Amino acid sequence: xxxxxxxxxxxxxxxxxxxxxxxxxxxxxxxxxxxxxxxxxxxxxxxxxxxxxxxxxxxxxxxxxxxxxxxxxxxxxxxxxxxxxxxxxxxxxxxxxxxxxxxxxxxxxxxxxxxxxxxxxxxxxxxxxxxxxxxxxxxxxxxxxxxxxxxxxxxxxxxxxxxxxxxxxxxxxxxxxxxxxxxxxxxxxxxxxxxxxxxxxxxxxxxxxxxxxxxxxxxxxxxxxxxxxxxxxxxxxxxxxxxxxxxxxxxxxxxxxxxxxxxxxxxxxxxxxxxxxxxxxxxxxxxxxxxxxxxxxxxxxxxxxxxxxxxxxxxxxxxxxxxxxxxxxxxxxxxxxxxxxxxxxxxxxxxxxxxxxxxxxxxxxxxxxxxxxxxxxxxxxxxxxxxxxxxxxxxxxxxxxxxxxxxxxxxxxxxxxxxxxxxxxxxxxx
Amino acid sequence: xxxxxxxxxxxxxxxxxxxxxxxxxxxxxxxxxxxxxxxxxxxxxxxxxxxxxxxxxxxxxxxxxxxxxxxxxxxxxxxxxxxxxxxxxxxxxxxxxxxxxxxxxxxxxxxxxxxxxxxxxxxxxxxxxxxxxxxxxxxxxxxxxxxxxxxxxxxxxxxxxxxxxxxxxxxxxxxxxxxxxxxxxxxxxxxxxxxxxxxxxxxxxxxxxxxxxxxxxxxxxxxxxxxxxxxxxxxxxxxxxxxxxxxxxxxxxxxxxxxxxxxxxxxxxxxxxxxxxxxxxxxxxxxxxxxxxxxxxxxxxxxxxxxxxxxxxxxxxxxxxxxxxxxxxxxxxxxxxxxxxxxxxxxxxxxxxxxxxxxxxxxxxxxxxxxxxxxxxxxxxxxxxxxxxxxxxxxxxxxxxxxxxxxxxxxxxxxxxxxxxxxxxxxxxx
Numbered sequence: 001x002x003x004x005x006x007x008x009x010x011x012x013x014x015x016x017x018x019x020x021x022x023x024x025x026x027x028x029x030x031x032x033x034x035x036x037x038x039x040x041x042x043x044x045x046x047x048x049x050x051x052x053x054x055x056x057x058x059x060x061x062x063x064x065x066x067x068x069x070x071x072x073x074x075x076x077x078x079x080x081x082x083x084x085x086x087x088x089x090x091x092x093x094x095x096x097x098x099x100x101x102x103x104x105x106x107x108x109x110x111x112x113x114x115x116x117x118x119x120x121x122x123x124x125x126x127x128x129x130x131x132x133x134x135x136x137x138x139x140x141x142x143x144x145x146x147x148x149x150x151x152x153x154x155x156x157x158x159x160x161x162x163x164x165x166x167x168x169x170x171x172x173x174x175x176x177x178x179x180x181x182x183x184x185x186x187x188x189x190x191x192x193x194x195x196x197x198x199x200x201x202x203x204x205x206x207x208x209x210x211x212x213x214x215x216x217x218x219x220x221x222x223x224x225x226x227x228x229x230x231x232x233x234x235x236x237x238x239x240x241x242x243x244x245x246x247x248x249x250x251x252x253x254x255x256x257x258x259x260x261x262x263x264x265x266x267x268x269x270x271x272x273x274x275x276x277x278x279x280x281x282x283x284x285x286x287x288x289x290x291x292x293x294x295x296x297x298x299x300x301x302x303x304x305x306x307x308x309x310x311x312x313x314x315x316x317x318x319x320x321x322x323x324x325x326x327x328x329x330x331x332x333x334x335x336x337x338x339x340x341x342x343x344x345x346x347x348x349x350x351x352x353x354x355x356x357x358x359x360x361x362x363x364x365x366x367x368x369x370x371x372x373x374x375x376x377x378x379x380x381x382x383x384x385x386x387x388x389x390x391x392x393x394x395x396x397x398x399x400x401x402x403x404x405x406x407x408x409x410x411x412x413x414x415x416x417x418x419x420x421x422x423x424x425x426x427x428x429x430x
Numbered sequence: 431x432x433x434x435x436x437x438x439x440x441x442x443x444x445x446x447x448x449x450x451x452x453x454x455x456x457x458x459x460x461x462x463x464x465x466x467x468x469x470x471x472x473x474x475x476x477x478x479x480x481x482x483x484x485x486x487x488x489x490x491x492x493x494x495x496x497x498x499x500x501x502x503x504x505x506x507x508x509x510x511x512x513x514x515x516x517x518x519x520x521x522x523x524x525x526x527x528x529x530x531x532x533x534x535x536x537x538x539x540x541x542x543x544x545x546x547x548x549x550x551x552x553x554x555x556x557x558x559x560x561x562x563x564x565x566x567x568x569x570x571x572x573x574x575x576x577x578x579x580x581x582x583x584x585x586x587x588x589x590x591x592x593x594x595x596x597x598x599x600x601x602x603x604x605x606x607x608x609x610x611x612x613x614x615x616x617x618x619x620x621x622x623x624x625x626x627x628x629x630x631x632x633x634x635x636x637x638x639x640x641x642x643x644x645x646x647x648x649x650x651x652x653x654x655x656x657x658x659x660x661x662x663x664x665x666x667x668x669x670x671x672x673x674x675x676x677x678x679x680x681x682x683x684x685x686x687x688x689x690x691x692x693x694x695x696x697x698x699x700x701x702x703x704x705x706x707x708x709x710x711x712x713x714x715x716x717x718x719x720x721x722x723x724x725x726x727x728x729x730x731x732x733x734x735x736x737x738x739x740x741x742x743x744x745x746x747x748x749x750x751x752x753x754x755x756x757x758x759x760x761x762x763x764x765x766x767x768x769x770x771x772x773x774x775x776x777x778x779x780x781x782x783x784x785x786x787x788x789x790x791x792x793x794x795x796x797x798x799x800x801x802x803x804x805x806x807x808x809x810x811x812x813x814x815x816x817x818x819x820x821x822x823x824x825x826x827x828x829x830x831x832x833x834x835x836x837x838x839x840x841x842x843x844x845x846x847x848x849x850x851x852x853x854x855x856x857x858x859x860x
Contacts, residue, residue: 070715070718184656190656191653191657192657192658193656221672223612223621223675224612224621227622227676228680230675230712230715230719231675233715234678234679234707235672238668238700238704241665241668245661246654269700270703272746273699273700273744273746273747274664287841288499288841289663290845291658313710316702316705316706317703319702320749338714339710339714411718412718412720413720415679415719416719
């Protein structure tokens with residue numbers, strides 16, 4: 001397929017929330033309590049909320065930076081590319097990258113809105129969370145109809161409220177919600193508890209996709225604190241296999257057949273191996289572990305029916321796409337994080353998709369995302385204006401060249417270790 | 431390839447140690463201190479050593495059992511198939527399965543001989559460990575020349591002793607040693623510490639392969655104690671990716687280029703994805719993390735040079751064998767554990783290898799193992815007598831049919847959970 005003819009929908013990007021995001025979405029009585037950004041003496045822009053500090057981490061906003069300026073230090077809005085937090089610049093950056101549609105995960109409230117769950121007064125917590133969702137849906141996504149798949153935060157502290165919020169935002173057209181790859185690791189009941197049933201019921205009825213982003217259990221895979229940070233960066237995406245196994249063997253599969261899970265930033269290359277494994281476990285161990293699959297399905301069939309997968313640039317996974325399951329593979333850009341292929345996503349994709357028939361390219365780049373996330377850009381936009389070529393042609397004047405900040409960067413002489421980062425974080429706080 | 435023409439070398443099987451194993455290998459003054467088996471009032475055969483109890487777990491000796499009799503309860507020698515612990519019956523079982531060669535991991539002393547490391551008197555500890563190694567090499571493997579790849583235990587409490595033991599057993603022809611996939615999780619320094627250097631030096635000089643079996647960090651991947659045990663069974667092999675990343679980015683790669691690691695029971699289907707990931711991490715993060723690969727190699731190239739991989743029945747991995755790296759793939763049977771394909775390994779293999787050219791089949795089924803583990807069966811045995819067909823033809827009278835024990839088995843009505851197993855274990859102890 002000609003690169004310019006591709007249509008790209010990214011089901012995993014990230015918004016760095018702008019400082020004014022709560023201005024228009026909170027009742028007057030809560031305005032004073034809203035999270036706010038302050039510029040610290042150390043020169044970082046940090047969110048403050050009820051005594052909690054939430055810096056913007058450099059590595060989460062590296063789009064347009066040269067790789068030697070990556071790092072986990074706190075950063076400022078001024079140092080970031082405007083597209084990280086400014087919706088108009090974001091759309092221009094999407095255009096320059098040929099990306100039609102985008103679903104954006106939160107930054108400072110954490111993947112499941114844990115920030116708000118730590119508020120003692122749950123009336124305030126819910127007001128903040130709903131203000132966040134309203135800003136996200138109406139202002140961030142709403143500014144450019146047809147360009148975004150809205151994604152809501154759940155009031156994770158109360159499954160009844162979660163259900164109500166799923167329904168409230170569904171009425172506004174939002175049918176995706178973030179959740180944790182392992183809620184037990186966050187201090188809530190596991191996927192094996194009936195605790196979450198009201199939530200599963202609501203997402204089933206609304207057709208809302210439950211999106212589990214890597215890292216949403218707030219647990220990193222640490223082999224050793226002495227390990228180079230490259231070990232952690234390598235392992236982070238592969239950790240999602242734990243969520244896949246945990247959910248596939250959970251009661252959710254049996255009790256709520258309409259729930260659909262998206263494994264956000266989970267990659268796809270590991271899936272053929274995983275599916276062989278679960279089928280083997282079923283075949284070999286079923287007789288004594290007491291576990292049956294619903295409707296006598298194979299675990300692999302169940303996975304392909306209930307899970308939505310996605311890839312950034314995953315040649316092995318693309319090659320094995322029929323073993324993965326072609327009809328649930330979606331694509332992501334990961335803007336503005338460090339794994340993002342921006343501003344050359346179409347070129348990276350074209351390489352990974354080399355030799356794949358056009359209809360299969362279309363399925364993975366956008367058609368699956370449209371169907372699975374109930375996203376209908378072509379009711380708003382002319383399809384011909386949505387291709388890589390058309391979007392890029394309209395993106396005049398977007399400077400995508402990575403430019404050094406001018407800061408002097410000392411490359412470490414020995415590999416940065418996980419403990420070094422922990423020590424730097426402690427030093428900043430003291 | 432005709433099934434009967436295959437030659438099979440399994441680089442991961444398990445020995446259930448027989449009760450008399452210490453009889454011929456300890457100096458008289460230590461004999462009284464040796465581990466010994468007692469039949470408990472609860473009807474299990476349990477190893478006792480210095481106040482420690484080490485039951486034989488049923489799931490580790492299921493060869494020849496019907497799957498509804500699998501379970502983690504302690505078992506007895508009488509309930510096991512004789513081939514688990516009797517060398518003569520073991521070879522007959524190998525013959526019946528068409529398996530020429532086998533490397534056997536330990537059972538009751540744990541994968542790295544941790545049992546002995548807990549002995550306060552390290553003179554005694556070393557005597558026990560050396561007796562174990564001598565029994566394994568001279569008696570277990572030595573009874574059938576050409577049929578086994580011997581594997582030693584390391585005195586893991588002292589890297590100097592480890593080096594000496596590597597050299598001592600190498601002189602007797604043993605050039606494989608078990609080690610931990612993550613020694614830090616066992617309470618020792620990590621792969622990133624120079625602590626182990628005498629050991630790396632010795633294995634480098636002797637050409638001894640360091641074998642890391644899944645589970646050798648004594649850490650299971652637990653998503654939740656409420657999770658069905660199927661979750662744990664699914665995830666256990668995939669955990670080895672952590673060791674692969676940890677070691678690939680460690681100083682061992684830089685300082686000891688001759689060390690070779692085998693990822694025992696690690697499977698291969700995940701490897702193409704992993705190799706793409708490590709190359710991407712190198713490409714994208716090298717500039718700021720301070721980590722360079724030795725000799726400017728790609729991480730994937732380094733992995734293919736330094737790691738030996740193996741599979742049981744891994745169709746996705748076989749399909750992607752050239753991305754995995756054909757020349758370091760080996761095969762395993764896993765007898766007598768529950769993942770084993772015995773007594774139909776050739777049939778399972780033939781299915782997974784369907785369409786693979788003969789020379790590639792030979793590489794994966796035996797030639798790679800011969801080269802990488804310095805195993806030379808054909809200096810002892812006539813090659814024509816080593817094929818699946820020839821071995822099976824000689825295995826007259828081996829009864830491989832799974833027969834019920836006659837015990838009444840109640841299949842659980844709800845899936846067995848991880849916490850159920852933990853509770854049963856506690857109940858047994860109290």
